[in-house]
Amino acid sequence: MSLDNRLQEPRPGLLSRLSAGETVLGALLLLIILVGLMLVGKGAYMKVKAELSQVLLERAFDARLAGDGHVRPWPWADFDTEARISAPRLGQSAIVLKGASGEALAFGPAWLVNTPQPGDPGTAVIAAHRDTHFRWLKDVRPGDLLEVTRADGAKLTFRAGEGRVAPWDRSGINAQAIGRHLVLATCFPFDATEHGPLRYILSAELIGDTGPDGTIARLSGSDGLTTLAAAAAVKSF
Amino acid sequence: MFLDDLLTERAQRRRASHRMGLVLVALLACIVMVGGLATKSRAETAVPTVAETTSVTEPAGYVRPNDMGTGALLFPSREPGYFVEAPRLSTDVAIDVSGPVIRTRVTQRFLNPSKGWVEGTYVFPLPEDSAVDTLKMQIGERFIAGEIKPREEARQVYEQAKAEGKKAALLEQQRPNIFTNQVANIGPGETIVVQIEYQSATKQSDGLYSLRFPMVVAPRYNPAPVVQTVDIDRASGYAVSDPVPDRDKITPPVLDPKTNAKVNPVTLTVTLGAGFPLGEVKSAFHEVNVETVDPATRRITLKAESVPADKDFELTWRAEAGKSPYAGLFRETVDGKTYLMAFVTPPVGTESPVKPKREIVFVIDNSGSMSGPSIEQARDSLALAISRLSPEDRFNVIRFDDTMTVHFPQLVAATPDNRENAIAFVRSLTAEGGTEMLPALQAALRTQGPVAAGALRQVVFLTDGAIGNEEQLFTEISAHRGDARVFTVGIGSAPNTYFMTKAAEVGRGTFTLIGSESQVAERMGALFQKLEQPAMTDIAATFDGAAAGDITPNPMPDLYRGEPVTLTAELASAAPTGKLQITGRAGDQPWRVEMDIAKASDGSGIAKLWARRKIDDLEASAYALPDPAVLDKKIETVALAHHLVSRVTSLVAVDITPSRPAGAPITSTDVPLNLPAGWDFGKVYGEPGSTGTVPMQKAMALPAPVIEMAEAVASKMQAAPTARAASLLAEQSAEVALPQTATLADRHILMGLMLIAFAIMVGAGYAFLRDDLARYIGANRTGGRA
Structure with a gap:
């Protein structure tokens, strides 16, 4: 605004010295600037909302972990918290919501309800926006550890594998796959500003599971299960 | 003079510094804009890739299980996530109506056209109330029959058999109206015969009886669009090469309906034993022959030469005039x-000859989960409902998210003014906030005053049902419903149908599903008829x-x-x-x-x-049971006792092939196979009277169009060299679709910055040139005067 003030009023009494045409031009430019500011504000609002809401979500999730039942992060929130995901090497963490509606994704990463819970047999899928909560996904390297704390208190550690790119409807992710996998997904390319059909898919394998009481409940790599071709083949409708 | 000079000089200096500032601002704005443009064009380079991939999403001949309108056997295709339909060689349908009970037996024969092993999925849509109890299959030379087992146990038996390389099949209920049958270890070139039997009840309305059989065939083998697969290079993010360069040479043949009828013959026989003297018997969409056996029995067959319409087969019948039964009682021990x-x-x-007076409370959900097309559909549906009220009716409108508004203080007469007022209120609703359904439900059930004498209280609930406290809501409905009827209208593509169906059941109303804008008028129309004329x-x-x-x-x-x-x-x-x-x-x-x-x-x-x-x-x-496991157990007990497939029980197939006599040739092309006793697959082999034996598939010459089609299908299939690998391929085909995970935030910010930069540039440019311009114009004017 200060720039614009300087332009419009380089000397006092500017308005009176402007001709009719110049006033119209000035008003038009002012209008364009206003629209621009609104757009910038809208974009910034999305980002700020995404960051700030995580604070409230964090609080709601802690309450859930403490056993206070389903605490709504804020009274008009339309979703539940489901888990916490963190990438210790990158120092990133976020609260995962249940159900990937556009609404929920604006506030945090979302676990797709048609996939098993992280740590259960099969492939759990968590998706988030590339420009907010999963901005760090491109920096995850194969071998990195990813930690998931479920709402039931289970702490799980996954080891990241290779990332790949696929169209959204041909993800190649089998929710019933053998073993216990976690897939983190976000939009691709990372720096595009448009909606697009491509997704970046990072798969991870479960390496250990600490129960709510702190004991190692089970060690379940996929190897024990793969020998019997066990998983459901065609179940996802 | 000196002073004058000094002043002019100072003014000039000031003007010069002003100019300097303006130049700087303009330069800065230019840089910002160019920077913005560069980023934008970078983003746009990704767009062509986008356009190409979206056009590939529905390649011809590739299907998904949900697309199937009729029984079909699907094989994993080379496009992950998509399937190809196995060539269907023939279909036989035998429907036996005896009084109120319909027993349907569907026998279909398919071909594995590939040169490898596959695991197939047989998909069959059925009417919602059907009870599936029998599965019989022939894969190549092996016969298998289904046995009812608890779902988990059945799956284990199937996986075990599959891993051992045995032929096996597993029939599961996916949704109440969709059953899938996985078939393991289909060998190269083998034919598969699937026979399932199910039971349903005749539909009856206004003395008209009807049955329906799904026959819609999804569009198949259309001319192929340009098929291109995009392979993304991870480093650059751009597609480099097409991994299957000859893909576009695979042009699937186009089957016109007449050829299709020959290639895929459908025989359908209905034995109609109505239990009363029959009047008119009609098939709405297919040409049929009706043969009278006795006054109460008809035999209906499809006319052989008729081209099957792309519609469900529907048969309706009435009793002879004046002999329509108004009651019936049947029993079975x-x-x-x-x-x-x-x-x-x-x-x-x-x-009652006159329309009853009605008192309607409309409840509309405008929470955040309804945003987008859902709220539009809800608004349209509700506006339509309000406009249909007659002045004798009384009504009210309640909207809720995490807050709630009751539009009128109490029920008001549906005068044109009040209707206009309410519609305007509904039109102004936007979807925001959480879903707190209970207060709204309480308001609708408890605070609308007593029901007037002779009036009908109806509560119409429009929501997507995205809630977690279902039990509380059911309890509220059953405890405080009184004489009111609760009708639920499900909005959007994936509403919580469980909640809404049950809420309507508890509330003794009905559930209406509106999945798209185009269904609003039709579905709501059907609901109004019910609301207006309860009998x-x-x-x-x-x-x-x-x-x-x-x-x-x-x-x-x-x-x-x-x-x-x-x-x-x-x-x-x-x-x-x-x-x-x-x-x-x-x-x-x-x-x-x-x-x-x-x-x-x-x-x-x-x-x-x-x-x-x-x-x-x-x-x-x-909702009334504390533990879902108790419910599952109860359902399992009933289902096992009656040999039914349900949510918790499945049919798993066991190899029951009659053992070959010792010394008989192991693979002989012309020895007919012996069918197990009681099996009837003859019709799908096109040889009436051949019950008991079926020829080996190699002995049969396939018609040319079938061979052509088989080749087209084989070229799209992903077949494996071994049985074990086949199941891995099938697994890959079941996959999860990912949501949109990009916001337009960056774009908004970028566009906003560019607009601001543009305005500043123009403004600064103009200010910079203003004096020159004025002088120029001034000079022109003076010149003109002189």
Whole structure:
């Protein structure tokens, strides 16, 4: 605004010295600037909302972990918290919501309800926006550890594998796959500003599971299960 | 003079510094804009890739299980996530109607056209109320028959057999109306015969009886669009090469319906034993031959040369004029228990001639989950509903998210003014906030004042049902419903149908699903008819003199115009006596019917119908049970006892091939196979009378179009060299679709910055040149004057 003030009023009494045409031009430019500011504000609002809401979500999730039942992060929130995901090497963490509606994704990463819970047999899928909560996904390297704390208190550690790119409807992710996998997904390319059909898919394998009481409940790599071709083949409708 | 000079000089210096500043600002704005443009063009380079991939999403000939409108065997295709339909060689449908029970047997023969091993998925859509109980298959030379088992156990048996390389099949219920049958280890070039049997009840409305069989064939083998697969280079993010360069050379043949009829012959026979003298028998969409066996029995066959319409087969029949039965009672004894099925059509005279007065409370959900098309559909539906009210009706509108607004302080007469007012209110709603449904429901059920004498209280609930406290809501409905009926309208592509179906059941109303904008008028129209003309309420059935039986459905739903009361019951003894009483209320008038149980006529399949409805009732009562495992156990018990596929039980196939006599040749092309006793696959081999034996597939010459089609399918299939690998391929095909995970935030910010930069540039440029311009214009003017 200060720039614009300087332009419009380089000397006092500017308005009176402007001709009719110049006033119209000035008003038009002012209008364009206003629209621009609104757009910038809208974009910034999305980002700020995404960051700030995580604070409230964090609080709601802690309450859930403490056993206070389903605490709504804020009274008009339309979703539940489901888990916490963190990438210790990158120092990133976020609260995962249940159900990937556009609404929920604006506030945090979302676990797709048609996939098993992280740590259960099969492939759990968590998706988030590339420009907010999963901005760090491109920096995850194969071998990195990813930690998931479920709402039931289970702490799980996954080891990241290779990332790949696929169209959204041909993800190649089998929710019933053998073993216990976690897939983190976000939009691709990372720096595009448009909606697009491509997704970046990072798969991870479960390496250990600490129960709510702190004991190692089970060690379940996929190897024990793969020998019997066990998983459901065609179940996802 | 000196002073003058000084002043001019100072002014000039000031102007120069101003100019300097303006130049700087303009330069800065330019840099910002160019920077913005560069980023934008970078983003746009990704767009062409986008356009190409989206056009590939529905390649011709590739299908998904949900697309299937008729029975089909699907193989994993080379496009992950998509399937190809196995060439269907022939289909035989035998429908046996005996009174109220319809028994359908579908036999289909498919071909594995590939040179490798595959695991296939047989998909079959069925009417919602059907009970599947039989599965028989022939894969190559092996015969397998399904056995009912608890779902998990069945899956284990199947996986075990699959891993051992055995032929196996597993029939599971995916949704109440979709069944899938996985078939493991289909060898190269083998044919597969699938036979399933299911039972359903005849539909009856206004004296018109009907049955429906799904025959819609999804569009197949259309001319291929340009098929291109994009392979993304991870480093650059751009597509580099097409991994299957010859893909576009695979042009699938286009099958026109006439050829299709020859290639894929469908034979359909209905043995219609209505149980009463038949009047008109009609097939709405297909040409049929009707043969009269006796006054109450007809045999209906599809005309051989007729081209199958791309519509479900629908058969309707009426009783001979004046002989229409208004009541019926059938029974079947299984394992020492008697199963009854009764239907009564309330006499027309009991219907009130004038429309009853109604009191309607509309409740609309405008929470955040409804945003987008959902809220539009909800607004349209509700506006339509309000505009249909007549001035005698009274109504109110409640909207809720995490807050709630009751539009009128109390129920108001539906005068044109009030309707306009309410519609304007509805039109102004936007979707925001959380979903707190309970207060709204309480307001609708409790605070709208007492029901006026003779009036009908109806609560219409429009929501996507995205809630977590279902039990609380069910309890509220059942405790405070009073005489009100609760109708739910599900909005959006994936509403919580569980909640809405159950809420409507508990509230004794109906559930209407509106999936898209185009369905609003039609579906809401059907709902209005029900709302406007309820025929009979408070229906109950009791046994007089007989031991109380287990009656389904429970509670009995209200009846609408022309519908009969239909109920099934289980009685403990094998030869029960006594009377079945059905009572109800039409308007103010009570109504009552008695039927003598001993006089019931025998009908087969009634036990299964009862079991199927019992399972529905159990599912409906789920909210009242503390532990879902208890419910599952109850359903499992009923389903296992009656050999039914359900949510918790599946049919798993066991290899029961008759063993080949020692010394017989192992693979001989012309030795017919012996079918297990009681099996009938003859029709799908096109040789009537060949019951008991089927020829080996290699002995049969396939017609040219089939071979052509088979080649086209084989070229798209992903077949594996071994049976084990086949199951891995099939696994890959089941995959998860990912949501949109990009916001337009960056774009908004970028565009905003560019707009600001543009405005500053123009402004600064103009200010910079203003004096020159003024001087120029001034000079021109003076010049003109001189």
